[in-house]
Amino acid sequence: MSSASALPQTLKSITATKIKELSKQRALFEKRRDEITKAANKAPDIRTKARILLEGVTRLKGHPNDALDKDDDDVESDDPEGAAGSDEDSNGERAGNQNIRRFLLQSRYDPSVTRSVLEEWIARLERELGFLGVKHEHATFYSDLVTEWLSNLDGREGNENEEKSEASGSGFEEVGRKEMHEQRAMWESLVFTTADINPDDVERYLESLFTRTKLSKQALDELREKIKNFGTEFMTRRKPISVDTLKWVTNALLKSDLLATEKAAILKEFLRNKEVAQEVVDVLNMRLASLDSWNWGPEGIPMEMRRQLNGKYRVFMDPDLLDSLFHQYIGVEWCVAFRGAFHAFFCTRAWKSFSRPIPKRDRERRQYFLNEQRPQSGLDDYRKHVYQRDYFLSQLPTSVDEGVRSYDDEGNDEGNTAKNPVETKHSLLHLLITESIIHTTLRGEFTVIRSDFKWFGPSLPHATILAVLKFFGVQKEWLDFFRVFLEAPVRFVQDGPDATPQVRKRGIPMSYALSTCFGEAVLFCMDYAVNQHADGAFLYRLHDDFWFWGEEKTCVKAWKAMSQFAQVMGIEFNEEKTGTVRLGEKNDGSSKDGESDPLPKGEIRWGFLKLDSKEGAFVIDQEQVDAHIEELRRQLSACKSVSAWVQAWNSYFARFFANNFARPAMCFGRRHIDMVASTLSRIEHELFPTSTDDGATTTTAPASFSGSVTDYLRNVIAERFNVHDLPDGFFYFPVELGGLELRNPFIPFLAMREDIKQSPKRTLEKAFLEEEDRYHAAKERFEKDGSSLPKPYDDDDDDAPTTFFSFEEYTRYREVHSRPLLDAYRYLIRVPGEIGISKTPEFQSSQARLDENIDKTGTRGVISSKWQKMSPYWKWVAELYHAGMLRKYGGLAAVDREFMPLGVVKVLREGKVRWQG
Template identity: 55%
Template sequence: MASTGALPQTLKSITATKINELGKQRTLFDKAKAEIRKDAEAATDLHTRAQILLNGVSSLKGYPKNALDKDDMDLDMESSDDDSESEMPNLDMGQLRNGDHSNIRRFLLQGRYDSSISEKTLQRWIDQLENELRYLELKHDHASFYSKLVTEWLAQLDAQNVSDINKDGGSESGKSETGFERVGRAEMHDQRSQWESLVFSTGNHVEAKDIRSYLDGLFHKDKLTKQAFKELRESMQKFGNDLATEGEWLDAKELEWVSNALMKTDLLSAEKTSVLKEFMRNKEVTQEVADVLNMRLSSLESWSWSEDGIPIEMRRQLNGKYRVFMDEDLLDSLMLQYLGTKWAVKLREVFTSFLRSRAWTPIHEKIPEEYIERRNYFYGKVSRPESRNINDLRKTTYNEEYFMSQLPESIDEGARNYDDSSQVKSALNTKHSLLHRLITESLIQKNLRGEFTAIRSDYKWFGPSLPHTTVITVLEYFGVSRKWLNFFKVFLEAPLRFVQDGPAAQVQIRKRGIPMSHTLSDCFGESVLFCMDYAVNQGTNGNILYRLHDDFWFWGTGKDCEQAWESMTKFANLMGLEFNEEKTGTVQMGEAQKSQILPAGEIRWGFLVLDAEQGKFIIDQNQVDQHVEELDRQLSSCKSIFEWVQAWNGYFGRFFANNFAKPALCFGRDHIDMAISTLSRIEFNIHDLPEGFFYYPVELGGLELLNPFVNLLSMRENIKQTPHRRLQKAILANELRYYEAREKFEKEGSNSQTTLRASIDQPLSFPSLEEHNQYPETFSPAFHSAYCDLIKVPEEKSVANTSDLRKNMIGLKSPTGRASKGTIGPAWSSMTPYWRWVAELYHDEMVHTYGSLAAVNREFMPLGVVKTLKEGRFRWQG
């Protein structure tokens, strides 16, 4: 299930050596331990037994020599600073400060002469030292146990890699030696059949002339639009010409960013990723690769795919869907990544310039000039900075987070990961933010207009079904030259063969669709869908279509949504696309009139379904149950503990929590409680071993299982009011602002240069509260503030740092002597709220079981191989 490719032999050798050395140290430890116990049991009095145990444990722990109980003749043989804590080589400072024996040694010396040191006290020291001896033995046991887990993982991966190399299909019931179903499940075959029916046929006939006529209607309707489009087209033409005539395309430095961008995609196999990394380590090899790529780029007009066919394979995603990935030649991948990134950055640039032009209708309210004049007169000059009104916030958010979100802004940014939640502006975070905005908008718009309507849809098999005629026609319309269009056509019409079909696999030419995980494919998809963005903008007089790739959402009044849906439907029909009925739906709230135009169906995302009556997302428990069964299947297929941990973390630790969406104030505490309640019935019970072992980081000898309850509960505490209460506070604040403005006007009058009068003799009276409350999305800072609060993800609340944990944290160091970043370490301030919670929750049990927070000394653990294996891409069973 986890694929890492060929693990570097050096790392394997180091791991084997470390495990072998651990065995030797264990033998020496067992021998020393036996001698200590034998001598202690033979002692004739408690004082002697305590002294023997003290010397033995101190020696095993590597404590420095101590002269407190030495005779004078021995002092000359010892260094004068042997008892200095500042120079203690190989010393675990945490053990020293928590279990330093210098005091016991002092007291034992005192006991030679002082009868106040009772036998009861001596027995207490003996018990303490025997416990420490037991903890040392347990740490060696755990080190051996951990090494066996790593060895098991390596052996499983080796067997799996051999199986991957030798696999040649077979019957559906056939399994490999490792127990995996290599030929796929029934749903894989169903989805493959559907994919092939799309990709290897031209589908519904698409007319280039109809597409051009449609685009003429969009981009040539008035002078402002014509000018903006003319600039877009000219910029594209110049870029294409300049790129095609570059002298030296790539040097070794540029190849570095290309390689990094390529490795961010899910395109390369693990083996090719390893090869690419080896290329980049050797500067001479890097230059050779750059030279070869320059030769290919210089002869793009004659470039073509291998006639033998590009291997393709189906990979199962956590949501149960299969995606088809190409496995082309590594040099071709690098060349296509270079060109794809160059085009992607340029396309985002020109589309963004068009967005900022007068051709694009901004979101706004139709406010009469008379109203603005009156407001300026009574309230002072009205300014509308971006940070103070909802409409400008909507515009800024759309421009920065949603528009062309699939394309990188710069070369340095490279290819974007589709579902990488570790990125600050990841697609997953943007999706969650979209759900927060949807609920926030529903609260505000129902309050202001009494109604709210939302539609959501995506295109059915967008990637595999996108007609090549549509792609080429749109790019040509945008000014891409014939030379580049020919190259793009060759790229699209790739010869493909399924690796699952073995050596005799049929080679077929792609006739429709764009390849998965290629940046050039993102360029093609976004170019086509940009036309839909603009069509909806124009069809709804400036309202926003929130789109993430081909997943799109629109909301507003029922009329607004009808206009948007008509624009999208017209676009889809002309471009040869079909809506995905499973993901298409409408929700109407408040006083919205039921529409006969808008699509039927529910609005769903992840495990959530939008409930119109409650006005919030609820979890579909039936869908959760299906994935619980799949989780059990995945865990049952694991052949090693660490593989099980990877499956658990990926599925339970991240997938379930992500598909409940991140909490936000607009969701309220109810949403977190619903998620926690659902997770509680999924979790598998764990017995016998201390729970800290499962959840503590690998550096401390743990398995690093993720616990999603921690994040949810730590955020729950920071949701201190309901969404409706927050909105009510905005309404009251808006009203208070009215009375303050009226009072000020009555005292000071207007600072306007003009005087407004109802008649010659009658001054104009101050506006009513009803007039004041008009157009709050433009004029109300209180509503803007409420909007910002409602969409906010609550910070994780940190647990309190107890004295017991602080005492046990001292001395936790990484192998390099620095504290581990982020996880459990000696500095509370450097730990994330998650790790603070985990450290506090389980530390009592860890210390009780292992004598410290660490179950094993780090130098005894193969941390290097564990971290390398964890970085390998995980392949789901089936």
């Protein structure tokens, strides 16, 4: 396993130079330390010994004036405030040493300063001297870690092991290669075969779907006009691309997985040099001016297969860099245009409303009795808001600056408040469980369908794509260009440079903005088909992964609409990910037997979770977890450096496992967190079993006595670097403080557990109680003051109704009007906050001695000198592990920042992990 970020040779050279300089500084420190120790041991009296140690320690720390006890008036202090005797010093150690200097002067005259006090000062100064030595040793050790990481970036050791595994005829790599060849064969059978699709059938289907009413036909005409005008304006721009344009195009391209590491580095260099950037802009404008004659090179576009953690392989093209920029620019522009046009269509009356219709008489009676000038918005309105904000065309950007949204991107760990794609997927699960609680409580039944399309990207017919684009108003000139883009000549790099290119006849290439645009344009038609046939209900879709829920009869309508769409468009459902689950008292919890069941069979799964019909909740599939424990063990064994091992561990255990257990939500309750924490504990124990007295291993010991990841890394470091007695904090503390920054996934889950105060069932019960309370309050107001609104309906009686309407009528349209129900819904889908750990006086004292420069490293919220800037995760880590750091290093930092190659570490950590196999 190797990082995808390979440092240039020049950076390796700079790193070696800095490490060499650090070695010189350590040698100089050790020489001076020995001189100080010898001088102190030869001191004629205890007071002189204390003075020698004080002067030596303060000089080594770079503050020699802190120890001056005579002729102060003749010396310019490096710290006027400190030398002048300030009572407040932000650095506790410096203040303590300055105090010792004052007390030593006092001891010359005052007999109350006893020998035992002097001995205490000497012991403290000797500890400081020892800590300085430990930090220099740690700096050398950390440099060794970085050197090991750099030396293994090319992956040569990993390749040698891979060859050995292949030669032996067994082992993981052979299995991985078998899977790769099988998936490649399937991919080629799709991509290089023309689909049997009649574009006229697609057009007739779309025509019947989008012109069902006068309103829908008008909305379609307006959509087509927007697309046509955009295409024309785009085509006629004289000089559309500028250096500023190149910046957002570059940023969007770098966020994708399209570019190899070397090309990404080149692209960054383009932006640093204005002259080069202008040359690139000129070339792109020339290509745009001759759009009708653009074509791929005849030599074929190289392709590679990359293994994902879920065991699937994806095929990525490796195009010319200028072509990549060219297509990214066009693709993002078209993505934004289509999103705008489709969003406008969504806001028309052509899009059916899901909100339940309320008869005029019932509406007027409610307004009259409650004295409401305007009815309150409720759950139905909020459902539409959430759908439109998070799930409607979620892959398409709203602006060119945003760039195309990644389907799999996990976002940053710290300092990123925007909901990333993984969080959006988790939110979908939260919605599902919350909806199941609401539906089963109000109606007694709830049905869920989940599916996606089989090999959607490689199998999507070109004829389907072009027919859909043509239907929405894309001009012939653009259709011709898109056809050329789709029919790319490609060849696998594994086949060698002499392999004959083959022309793609089906499918869309990975990570292209144009591919996202085409896929979303096609799938938008399914969104609308479900809306029209399923009474305005929402199809929750993330790319080609889609979910539908509600009453069973509505689900049947939606599934029929989806099935018809798939048949016409020439794509198939993925049976492995297709299933139906029925929940509630009116259902038996499973799909019906026999061919009469109109809904698809199968389980509903996401990540490591499966929806349990009896529990009415997601549970972890432990068998699937077991398979990934073995996979993680193999991936970790392929790491040839400690730092690469940590990077892989963080990606797989702390991120991949945790993400596929889903983020907690109030609707999940504490039970979900307990289930996740127990499973994470089991995974770690399986990977690092406990050793018994007879040398055997066991995997049944309690978690508190089991082996751990830190024990494993301690042993590895001791064997490779002869470094011992490392505290737990070293492994978990941030790199800025000289730590390995091993991520602990238990902490976020347990911190969120603290915020869950009641069960989901109790939340809904309290909402209904609040409804009843509001009803009686409204009744009392009406009976006392009446209503200021006219009577709700015409009749022969001139008097307005005097009997307040019943509680049954008050709650008849709960999902339309009930504020308590809406509040309960919003509470249930909420992700619990991470309850911050309390700051203890012991940590506060250590924190005050931290270098304030660490606060200037960014917005990661890591352990710093300011508690309020730290994230809940880092507060927890700091309080949990700081005591061991104090014992080992005398402070929270294992090494001073200037003594470690921090810049190199951060560059290495930016690289993505490339998984073996």
